[in-house]
Every structure is written in structure tokens, then in C-alpha cells.
Amino acid sequence: MTQLFPMQAIAIESRRRGQRLVGPIDLTLGGQGATVVIGPNGAGKTTLLQLLHGTARLSAGQINWACTTEEARHHQGFVFQRPVMLRRTVLENLIYPLRLRGVPKDKARKAAREWAARVGLEPLLGRAAPVLSGGEQQKLALARALICKPKLLFLDEPCAALDGRATREIEMILQTAKADGTRLILSTHDLGQARRLADDVLFLVGGRIHEAGRADTFFNQPETEEAQAFLRGDIVE
Amino acid sequence: MKHWFIGAISALALGSAAQAADVMKMAVTTSFNNSGLADVLLPEIAADLDIDVQLLVVGTGQAIKLGEAGDVDAILVHSRSAEEAFVEGGFGSHRTEIMYNDFVFIGPKEDPAGIATSDAAAGALTAIAETEANFVSRGDDSGTHKKELSLWTEAGLDPATFGDWYNAVGAGMGAALNTASGMPAYVMSDRASWLNFGNKGELALLYAGDPVLFNQYAYLPVNPKLHDHVKNDLALRLEEWLVSDRAKSLINDYKINGETLFVFNAKPAE
Numbered sequence: 001m002t003q004l005f006p007m008q009a010i011a012i013e014s015r016r017r018g019q020r021l022v023g024p025i026d027l028t029l030g031g032q033g034a035t036v037v038i039g040p041n042g043a044g045k046t047t048l049l050q051l052l053h054g055t056a057r058l059s060a061g062q063i064n065w066a067c068t069t070e071e072a073r074h075h076q077g078f079v080f081q082r083p084v085m086l087r088r089t090v091l092e093n094l095i096y097p098l099r100l101r102g103v104p105k106d107k108a109r110k111a112a113r114e115w116a117a118r119v120g121l122e123p124l125l126g127r128a129a130p131v132l133s134g135g136e137q138q139k140l141a142l143a144r145a146l147i148c149k150p151k152l153l154f155l156d157e158p159c160a161a162l163d164g165r166a167t168r169e170i171e172m173i174l175q176t177a178k179a180d181g182t183r184l185i186l187s188t189h190d191l192g193q194a195r196r197l198a199d200d201v202l203f204l205v206g207g208r209i210h211e212a213g214r215a216d217t218f219f220n221q222p223e224t225e226e227a228q229a230f231l232r233g234d235i236v237e
Numbered sequence: 238m239k240h241w242f243i244g245a246i247s248a249l250a251l252g253s254a255a256q257a258a259d260v261m262k263m264a265v266t267t268s269f270n271n272s273g274l275a276d277v278l279l280p281e282i283a284a285d286l287d288i289d290v291q292l293l294v295v296g297t298g299q300a301i302k303l304g305e306a307g308d309v310d311a312i313l314v315h316s317r318s319a320e321e322a323f324v325e326g327g328f329g330s331h332r333t334e335i336m337y338n339d340f341v342f343i344g345p346k347e348d349p350a351g352i353a354t355s356d357a358a359a360g361a362l363t364a365i366a367e368t369e370a371n372f373v374s375r376g377d378d379s380g381t382h383k384k385e386l387s388l389w390t391e392a393g394l395d396p397a398t399f400g401d402w403y404n405a406v407g408a409g410m411g412a413a414l415n416t417a418s419g420m421p422a423y424v425m426s427d428r429a430s431w432l433n434f435g436n437k438g439e440l441a442l443l444y445a446g447d448p449v450l451f452n453q454y455a456y457l458p459v460n461p462k463l464h465d466h467v468k469n470d471l472a473l474r475l476e477e478w479l480v481s482d483r484a485k486s487l488i489n490d491y492k493i494n495g496e497t498l499f500v501f502n503a504k505p506a507e
């Protein structure tokens with residue numbers, strides 16, 4: 001069975017046109033739980049997730065997985081703040097990633113129906129995905145990622161545009177995924193959500209990690225002045 | 238620098254999601270995405286046009302299927318025959334060449350088939366076949382795989398008749414390079430994937446430069462007459478940008494390790 005973790009990021013950086021957006025960062029990630037990346041706007045949360053996932057190119061440094069990079073990519077998913085819906089039905093959106101991976105049609109259809117039921121989209125299976133509400137689209141995006149049974153799932157502000165009820169439903173799906181063994185790394189600007197979901201926290205300011213560790217320690221006894229100010233609700237630059 | 242430890246020690250990316258007023262979807266090939274050029278172009282497109290281009294990263298065959306189904310507003314791929322069939326079938330309104338990069342032959346540093354001194358791509362492949370040196374093929378119906386098959390045909394050879402030395406792995410470029418690195422074996426790769434490949438091991442770039450190895454990328458808007466929901470206005474605005482001097486300088490200036498990857502060859506919009 002493929003082992004992704006520990007993952008080691010060594011001196012990783014992202015630069016664009018000479019300006020450093022993220023890094024240098026040295027980080028080792030273990031294979032369990034949910035890590036929440038928090039920090040002020042522009043801290044580099046999204047870029048860091050994309051660097052780790054491989055959708056953004058490293059300007060410097062390297063990322064080593066316990067397996068090959070290709071294998072690691074195969075076992076990962078990424079859910080964006082605004083999910084991309086194929087212009088097909090809910091059922092066809094769920095079938096699509098499985099078919100890409102060579103799963104036979106009947107098996108893919110069965111799995112799609114099961115996942116639709118799990119996330120509460122079963123009544124909408126025949127509905128065109130682009131006309132779903134924001135919360136329904138995000139649940140579909142999550143199911144479409146989880147249906148491939150990723151060992152690691154990145155989520156970039158998955159509930160940023162959702163109301164309370166949709167946020168609660170998404171968080172329940174994430175808690176279940178975590179309990180089923182999927183490693184979660186998500187960014188959020190919602191401190192309440194970070195407290196509810198995080199086992200560990202990465203606190204980013206100006207593209208650098210200012211503090212990292214167990215969530216309860218971070219929220220109750222933040223070490224740095226920036227973290228203390230951020231948790232108070234002050235503006236941190 | 239402090240090293241941080243997080244977590245107890247014990248794939249389909251769909252799109253991007255920057256905030257912009259208009260959103261369009263474009264299917265692109267994995268080789269284009271792996272090159273890193275999208276990271277440079279997309280923010281500039283968002284800044285210049287206020288269009289958020291969401292990428293669906295797949296192989297050429299899948300990109301064309303997404304276009305045929307109207308799942309995307311345009312495709313950016315590199316397989317001329319498939320692109321022309323896409324337009325002839327009425328799925329794409331037209332085809333515009335944007336840029337090219339090239340394919341290169343990678344192999345063991347000691348070069349057992351001696352391809353480094355070949356005078357043409359066909360000669361290099363013939364040498365590999367004659368010495369029956371290990372060769373890894375994508376074998377996945379991608380644009381790169383189709384190109385490789387066409388090169389064997391041009392060399393007068395048929396992979397169906399090859400022995401165990403020819404290994405079709407049915408996987409992406411990274412996996413094929415990894416397999417070649419592990420064996421070691423010869424493999425054909427696009428230059429960008431090779432430069433970005435982190436597990437080169439005993440492999441080296443041995444042959445490049447034959448014009449038949451040029452890899453032309455073309456942009457094809459999905460035909461709005463077939464799918465009236467596609468955002469043809471955005472697709473055409475993006476096309477106008479892709480053939481502009483602005484895109485030209487961004488594409489021609491894009492380098493990895495000091496090496497230019499793509500050459501802009503679009504004709505300006507009339």
C-alpha cells in the first residue's frame with residue numbers, strides 16, 4: 001500500500017516576477033488528522049496549499065514524499081473555494097473522476113450513487129450541476145474528490161461563500177473523511193471553523209510560518225505576538 | 238531557518254479559482270500544466286481581461302472530449318490531427334496556433350544505442366530498435382503518445398511487433414519518466430516535463446532538435462452553434478490576448494533553469 005507520509009518540504013519558495021510570495025519554508029507533515037492553515041489575507045495560504053499539492057511550481061526547494069511524487073499526486077485531491085462544475089448532471093460529475101481512473105462504468109455509477117447519498121445529494125442526481133446552490137456545489141466537489149478515496153485532501157477556503165447550514169454540512173463530511181483516514185489540509189479565514197476542525201495549525205504571515213503546532217496549544221497559548229494579535233482580531237501585516 | 242513538524246507521524250485537480258468578474262473554463266494538457274507556464278499566464282489574463290480562466294487538466298484525448306461535450310469553453314492542446322478532426326466535426330469553431338515547444342529523447346547516460354549522434358529523430362529510434370535497448374512509452378493515447386507512435390511509423394517501424402524491450406506503461410509523463418529512471422530506459426518527453434522532473438537519476442537528455450519533434454500548441458474555442466451555453470465571447474477575448482504581443486513576451490520569456498521552453502508563433506489577430 002502506498003505511503004505518502006511523512007512529507008518533507010525543504011526550503012520551498014514561490015516567487016513571481018522577483019517577488020517572493022511564500023517561503024522559504026521547512027516543514028514535515030505527518031499522516032494523520034486535520035491541519036488548518038490560517039493567517040491574514042495575502043499571507044500565502046492558497047499558494048502554500050498549491051505548492052504542497054503540486055499545482056503551483058516551486059521556485060526553489062523541494063518536496064519529498066514517502067513514495068514517488070507521481071504516486072503521491074495520484075492519492076491526493078484538491079477542493080477549491082469556488083468549485084469547478086462540469087456541465088453535466090450531478091451523477092455524471094461524480095462518475096467522471098472514476099472513469100478517468102479506468103473504473104468500469106457500472107462500478108463508477110454505483111459508487112457515485114453511494115457518495116451522492118452520503119453527502120445528501122441523492123435527490124439531485126439528475127440535476128445539472130452548474131445550477132446547484134453554492135452549498136450543494138461544494139458538497140458535490142467534496143464528494144467528487146472523496147470518491148477517489150484520496151489519502152490526502154487539500155481544501156482552499158471550502159466554506160468561504162457558504163451559509164451556516166451548508167458550512168455545518170461540509171464540516172460533517174470533512175470530520176467523517178478524517179475519521180475514515182483521509183489526511184486533511186485546509187485553509188480558512190474562519191477562526192471558529194479552524195477551532196472546530198483543526199488538530200494542528202499552521203499560522204502564516206507574509207508567506208512564512210510564524211507558528212505551528214497542536215491546535216489547542218495554539219488557540220490557548222499562542223507564542224508569537226502576531227498570533228496573539230491575530231486571535232484577538234487585530235490587523236496583522 | 239526553523240523546521241516545522243505538523244501532524245502525527247505515522248489526484249484530479251479541477252481548475253483554479255482566483256476572484257475575477259468573468260469565469261471561463263479551458264481544458265489543457267498535463268504537459269502544459271506541468272510546464273508551469275499557466276502559473277505565469279493566468280494571473281496576467283485575470284489582470285488584463287478580468288477573466289478567471291479555470292483549467293481542467295487532462296490528456297489531449299480527454300480535453301477534446303470535454304470540448305465535444307461543451308463542458309469547457311475552449312481547449313489548448315497539442316495534437317494537430319485530433320484538433321483538425323475536432324474542428325471538422327463541428328465541435329470547435331476554429332484552430333489558432335499559439336506556441337510550440339519540443340519533444341526530446343531521454344535515455345541512460347551511457348547511451349547504449351548511441352542516439353546522441355543521430356542526424357534525425359527517425360535515426361535515433363531506429364538505433365534504439367536495432368539494439369533493442371529498453372524504451373518506455375506513455376501508452377496512454379495522449380498527444381505525446383500519439384506523437385511517439387507517428388515517429389515510429391516515420392522510421393518505418395511498428396511498435397506492435399516489438400519485444401519486451403518496449404514498455405508501454407499507460408501513464409502520464411511523470412510516471413513514464415520515473416519508470417525510465419528506474420530501469421533505466423529511453424523515453425520521449427516534452428522538454429518542460431523533463432526539466433521539471435526531479436528524479437533524473439542516471440538519465441540524460443540525449444537527442445533533440447529535429448523539426449519533426451516540434452510540439453505545436455493550438456487554441457480551439459468550442460463551437461457556440463453546437464453548445465449555446467458556452468462562453469464564446471470570453472473564449473474569443475482570451476484568444477485575442479493569446480495572440481497578442483503581451484502574450485508573446487510572457488511566453489518567450491518563460492524559462493526554467495535559464496532554458497526557454499516555449500516559442501510563440503501565433504499570427505496577430507486581424
